[in-house]
Amino acid sequence: MKLKTILLIHTGGTISMEVHAETGVVIPTENNPLFIEGVKLKEHADIIEIEAFNLPSPHITPREMLILKELIESYTREQKIDGVVITHGTDTLEETAYFLDLSLETTIPIVLTGAMRSSNEIGSDGLYNLLSAVKVACSEDAKEKGVLVVLNDEIHTAENVTKTHASNVSTFQSPQYGPIGFISKSIVHFHHSPNHRAVFPIQSITKRVALFKVYAGMEPDLLESSVKLGYDGIVLEALGQGNVPPSLVPIIEEILKKDIPIVLVSRCFNGIAQDVYGYVGGGKGLKELGVIFTKGLNGQKARLALLIALNHSDSRKAMEDIFSI
Ligand SMILES: NC(=O)C[C@H](N)C(=O)O
Numbered sequence: 001m002k003l004k005t006i007l008l009i010h011t012g013g014t015i016s017m018e019v020h021a022e023t024g025v026v027i028p029t030e031n032n033p034l035f036i037e038g039v040k041l042k043e044h045a046d047i048i049e050i051e052a053f054n055l056p057s058p059h060i061t062p063r064e065m066l067i068l069k070e071l072i073e074s075y076t077r078e079q080k081i082d083g084v085v086i087t088h089g090t091d092t093l094e095e096t097a098y099f100l101d102l103s104l105e106t107t108i109p110i111v112l113t114g115a116m117r118s119s120n121e122i123g124s125d126g127l128y129n130l131l132s133a134v135k136v137a138c139s140e141d142a143k144e145k146g147v148l149v150v151l152n153d154e155i156h157t158a159e160n161v162t163k164t165h166a167s168n169v170s171t172f173q174s175p176q177y178g179p180i181g182f183i184s185k186s187i188v189h190f191h192h193s194p195n196h197r198a199v200f201p202i203q204s205i206t207k208r209v210a211l212f213k214v215y216a217g218m219e220p221d222l223l224e225s226s227v228k229l230g231y232d233g234i235v236l237e238a239l240g241q242g243n244v245p246p247s248l249v250p251i252i253e254e255i256l257k258k259d260i261p262i263v264l265v266s267r268c269f270n271g272i273a274q275d276v277y278g279y280v281g282g283g284k285g286l287k288e289l290g291v292i293f294t295k296g297l298n299g300q301k302a303r304l305a306l307l308i309a310l311n312h313s314d315s316r317k318a319m320e321d322i323f324s325i
Pocket residue numbers: 012013014015055056057058088089090091092114115116117
């Protein structure tokens with residue numbers, strides 16, 4: 001049987017790191033042990049392997065995410081690629097996955113993976129996760145499912161997955177809905193399908209979006225400063241079902257009058273922000289003021305969604321479409 005062609009893109013992260021023998025700290029390594037000679041992925045696919053970056057994922061910005069998008073577009077334009085696997089640090093993996101999910105127009109499987117233990121640690125999970133990701137990228141069933149995240153035998157959608165534990169290998173979970181599939185020794189199985197996915201291609205990122213976590217007794221000065229600093233959009237991780245302290249209401253009104261969009265999500269790990277409460281600062285009044293509510297995105301993903309919408313050529317329409325999904 002002819003093997004599928006998989007584009008394997010390394011970007012860095014713990015999966016490409018090792019523990020330093022003397023200091024014991026985890027650092028990026030020049031000799032990435034995952035390069036195909038080392039892992040024999042060749043039995044499963046024809047691998048075209050490139051290193052886009054070798055960055056810890058806290059160093060990744062939307063600029064690198066856009067470079068990745070363009071890299072995938074150019075490779076898939078020039079030759080037949082059946083699937084793409086991206087190795088990435090886990091800290092911001094969900095953000096790169098969601099950025100690509102929203103901006104990349106393709107039907108082939110795009111799979112991100114990483115590791116919680118570096119390459120020379122006992123119980124290192126990088127190699128295993130990489131092999132799983134390649135298996136998923138080769139699966140016919142993984143087509144047209146948007147960008148996927150594969151770690152620890154589970155398949156998650158970019159939209160719903162989040163890093164939930166600082167160190168445990170089962171850190172990636174989809175709080176609202178659970179994984180959409182799993183990998184075992186011999187099978188890749190999807191037990192759910194993601195909802196309809198809309199794509200918003202962008203060419204550049206010039207706008208800026210600030211993200212604030214709302215807390216008890218929060219004062220308006222932080223929001224005021226983001227306007228003074230010239231941010232183009234704001235995301236609030238609001239309380240509970242979508243409420244803020246009354247002290248924030250006048251500044252929210254002022255920001256919206258300046259035509260700066262405010263997107264609201266819940267800071268709760270689970271559930272969806274809604275316009276339920278009618279007291280001052282409650283979701284009902286915020287929605288009436290023009291605050292945009294999302295359906296279950298977390299703060300960091302709502303920020304990327306707003307960033308992509310604002311950088312889209314028809315940003316009004318993109319905003320309506322992204323946040324009504
Ligand atoms: N497990 C990891 O990959 C964490 C690392 N700090 C990173 O995101 O690059």
